[in-house]
Amino acid sequence: MVKQILKAEVEALGGLQLKCSARGFEFLIDEPENVGGTNQAMNPLEALLCSLGACKMMVARFFYQSQNIQLKSMKVEMLGEIDSDRLKGQPNIKIGFSKITTNYTIVAENTPEEIDAFIAFIERTCPVKDTLVNTPEMERNLSFKKYIID
Secondary structure: OOOOOOOOEEEEEEOOEEEEEEOOEEEEEOOOHHHOOOOOOOOHHHHHHHHHHHHHHHHHHHHOOOOOOOEEEEEEEEEEEOOOOOOOOOOOOOOOOOEEEEEEEEEEOOOHHHHHHHHHHHHHHOHHHHHHHOOOOOOOOOOOOOOOOO
C-alpha cells in the first residue's frame, strides 16, 4: 500500500479570519458578524459541508461515464443540522453536526433505478464521507515558543 500525505495549513489573519492553504491555493474562513466575525467568508462548518458536497460531485464527475450514466447536469445541496446551543457549555449537547443531508438534483437519460444505483456508488466511494463516517486516527503535535516581550 502506498500512502500519500496531503498537507493543509491554516493561519490566523486577525479577528476570526483564517487563511487556508494547500498546494499553493488559498481561501478564507470567517464567521458571521453576530458571533464576532466579519462575514467575509464561510465558516468552518459550511466549508466542511462544501468539501463533502464537492467530493460527492467529483466522484460523480470521475465515474459517471464508466457507470453508464448519461449525465446532463447535477447539483448537490448539503444541509447540516446543528444545535445552536452547542457552544454555551450545556452538558449533553453535541457540538458538531447531528445530521447531514445530501439532496441530489440530477438530469440524465437513465432510469430512476440506474440513478439510485449511481448515487449509492457515489455515497460509498466518496473519500470525504468515508473520513467522516469512519473516523481516522487523530494525532496532535505541538510546537510551542514562549513569547517574550523585550
